[in-house]
Amino acid sequence: METVIASGPLILRGLLITLEVSALVLLIGTVIGIGGGLSLLYGGLPLRWLARIYVDTIRGIPLLVLIFAIFYGLPVLGLKVSALIAAVIALSVFCGAHVSEVLRGGVDSIPKGQTEAAKAIGLTFRQRLWYVIFPQAISRIIPPWVNTAVELVKASSLVSLVSVVDLMLAIQQIVGRTRETLLLYAVAALLYFLINYIISMIGLRLEKRFAYT
Amino acid sequence: MTQKVVVVQDLVKRFGPLEILRGINLEVDKGEVVVIIGPSGSGKTTLLRCINFLEEYQGGRIYLDEQLMGYQNDNGKLVKLPEDTIAKMRADAGMVFQSFNLFPHMTALDNVMLGLTKVRKLAKNEAQDRAVTWLTRVGLGDKLKSYPAQLSGGQQQRVGIARAVAMEPKLMLFDEVTSALDPELVSEVLSVMEDLAHTGMTMLVVTHEMRFAKEVGHRIIFMDEGLIVEEGTPQQIFEQPQTERLRTFLGHFAKTL
Numbered sequence: 239m240e241t242v243i244a245s246g247p248l249i250l251r252g253l254l255i256t257l258e259v260s261a262l263v264l265l266i267g268t269v270i271g272i273g274g275g276l277s278l279l280y281g282g283l284p285l286r287w288l289a290r291i292y293v294d295t296i297r298g299i300p301l302l303v304l305i306f307a308i309f310y311g312l313p314v315l316g317l318k319v320s321a322l323i324a325a326v327i328a329l330s331v332f333c334g335a336h337v338s339e340v341l342r343g344g345v346d347s348i349p350k351g352q353t354e355a356a357k358a359i360g361l362t363f364r365q366r367l368w369y370v371i372f373p374q375a376i377s378r379i380i381p382p383w384v385n386t387a388v389e390l391v392k393a394s395s396l397v398s399l400v401s402v403v404d405l406m407l408a409i410q411q412i413v414g415r416t417r418e419t420l421l422l423y424a425v426a427a428l429l430y431f432l433i434n435y436i437i438s439m440i441g442l443r444l445e446k447r448f449a450y451t
Numbered sequence: 452m453t454q455k456v457v458v459v460q461d462l463v464k465r466f467g468p469l470e471i472l473r474g475i476n477l478e479v480d481k482g483e484v485v486v487i488i489g490p491s492g493s494g495k496t497t498l499l500r501c502i503n504f505l506e507e508y509q510g511g512r513i514y515l516d517e518q519l520m521g522y523q524n525d526n527g528k529l530v531k532l533p534e535d536t537i538a539k540m541r542a543d544a545g546m547v548f549q550s551f552n553l554f555p556h557m558t559a560l561d562n563v564m565l566g567l568t569k570v571r572k573l574a575k576n577e578a579q580d581r582a583v584t585w586l587t588r589v590g591l592g593d594k595l596k597s598y599p600a601q602l603s604g605g606q607q608q609r610v611g612i613a614r615a616v617a618m619e620p621k622l623m624l625f626d627e628v629t630s631a632l633d634p635e636l637v638s639e640v641l642s643v644m645e646d647l648a649h650t651g652m653t654m655l656v657v658t659h660e661m662r663f664a665k666e667v668g669h670r671i672i673f674m675d676e677g678l679i680v681e682e683g684t685p686q687q688i689f690e691q692p693q694t695e696r697l698r699t700f701l702g703h704f705a706k707t708l
Contacts, residue, residue: 354505355552355611359566359618360542362535369565373556450556450598 241416242425252408253429259326259404260391260433266330267390268383271337278342289338296335301393304328309400325397329390336386344379345371377448384441388434395430405429454481456516456622456653457502463510464497471497473677474511479622482651486658486668488688490700493674495657499624502655503544504537515544516621542570545615549627551607553599559586559610560595563617571618585613589643605636609643616647623647625656661704665689673697 242249277289296304305328312319312327319327348371356366398407409426413419457479464472472494479485487495500506502513504521513520521537522529532540554562560582567578586595589609599607608628615623625644629637641660645667648654658664664671664685671688673681673696681688681697692698 349552351548351550351552352554355546355548355554355614357505357538357541358503358544358546358548359614360538360540360570361566362538365538365569369569370554374554 241412241418242421245412245416245422248408248412249405249425249429252403252405255322255403255408256391256394256405257433259322259329259397259402260387260394263326263329263333263394264387264390266326267333267386268337270330270334271341274334274338275341275345278338279345293335293338296332297339301328301332302396302399304332305396305400321397321400321402325400325402329394329397332393333386333390336389337383340379340382340386341375343382344375347378348374374450377445377450380441380444380448384437384444387437387441391433391437392430455479455514456481456483457655458514458517459498459502459511460513461511462498462501462508462513464494464501464506464508471677472501472508475674475677475679477672477679479653479655481653484648484654484656484667484669485672486656486664486670487672487674488658488661488664488700489674489680492676494677495674496626498674499546499626499655499657502622503541503546503624505546507531515540539570542566542618543621544624545618545620545622546624546626547608547611547615547628549630551599551604551611551631553607553610553614555599558596558598559591559602559613562599562610563614566614566618581617582613585617586610588646589613590639603636604632605639608632608636608640612640612643612647616652622653622655625654625658627657627659629658629660659704661689661701673700675700 274289274293277285278293281289305325308328308331309321309324312324352370352374353366356370361369394404395406398404398410401407403411405426409422413422416422455478457477459475459477462472462475463470475494475498477485477498487498489495497506501508502515502520507521518540520540521532523532531537553559554565557565560579563582563586564575564578567573567581568575571578573581583592583595586592589612591606591609591613594602594606594610599610602610611628628644629640632640637660641663644654644656644663648667656664656668666685668685671683671685672679673688675696681692681694688697689701692701
């Protein structure tokens with residue numbers, strides 16, 4: 239027990255990295271996802287295809303493979319980046335693919351009649367999206383988007399495998415020193431759970447905020 | 452000479468190899484109420500949808516108030532107009548749908564106001580006045596702040612009518628607007644339409660309500676298999692049908708007429 243308390247600062251630093259990486263990746267991934275999702279929905283043929291290939295490829299390969307590919311691949315291409323940057327890139331590419339699909343699915347789930355009714359009163363394409371489609375889609379997008387965020391926090395533990403000292407690796411390092419395996423992994427599990435519990439709570443708040451009767 | 456609000460010439464519409472409309476010719480005068488009847492699959496709905504360009508068409512011409520709908524005539528070749536131009540043209544043909552299609556995230560008032568502020572560019576208070584006027588006229592003056600989910604089907608459809616009419620279109624298209632309603636709610640919608648017909652609104656109505664067709668329609672068109680088979684006054688159509696197909700079709704309604 240004392241070992242855990244003594245390791246507090248190290249765990250905290252790892253926790254902070256996990257939070258920072260997750261938040262940053264969610265931000266970048268969401269921006270990519272908005273671009274990807276809109277391309278899937280409204281892009282011209284080449285753009286739509288490109289987005290489709292991106293989304294399907296990334297969702298089809300294990301995240302760990304993606305992380306290794308970027309971590310070992312970028313130096314081969316002559317790009318020297320830190321493990322942290324490589325990890326953030328890999329996770330962002332991963333997150334972006336998922337958010338693209340979340341956005342597309344949310345917008346596609348709005349009945350066609352909504353677009354037709356909006357057309358019939360003379361709204362332009364942009365106006366239809368802005369006043370009719372997106373306000374309805376947002377409440378359908380938030381739950382799976384929050385789900386993606388939760389998955390992302392859990393998936394971020396994989397960055398420990400390219401030596402980014404996140405919560406996972408911090409815990410492993412302390413385990414290596416102290417052999418307090420059970421206790422330390424319980425602490426890790428609890429912390430991951432807490433992060434995701436808070437995210438879910440925020441998600442419920444957002445859902446209520448954007449709900450319409 | 453009366454003004455033609457709609458002129459349809461040799462209209463052809465295909466879905467892949469399937470020819471839904473096989474050469475439709477139709478003219479609607481200002482203030483005229485034309486009712487289209489016919490079996491399902493006859494192309495009635497598709498015809499309406501082509502008129503406000505919810506469907507593109509492959510042959511023929513549609514003129515709405517003398518303007519070619521959706522296309523530009525470039526030396527005899529039809530070139531599709533830019534999306535925003537088409538959007539503006541659509542505002543002149545109000546449409547009411549079978550499934551209402553109200554915007555569920557907006558109140559009845561906002562449903563009606565949206566087009567007024569964004570398309571007609573009315574000031575907010577002006578738009579609100581006009582929306583309230585129309586919602587009151589369809590009997591929903593006390594439901595302004597209600598969301599679609601809080602309204603009955605008949606009430607929703609009346610909002611749908613108010614939303615379209617408030618835009619002051621040159622023509623109103625009604626696509627089987629009572630087909631999704633419980634029987635006891637049909638009459639409240641039909642009476643709003645009848646009311647509208649009496650104000651001189653030009654209307655093109657696809658319906659299975661034969662009594663409405665007979666009493667409100669100035670002219671009846673019977674469509675079957677993508678063609679206009681017969682047309683005439685309600686009396687000609689209902690009392691002296693000329694073709695076997697129309698007689699058979701009307702036979703299905705014999706009990707309700």
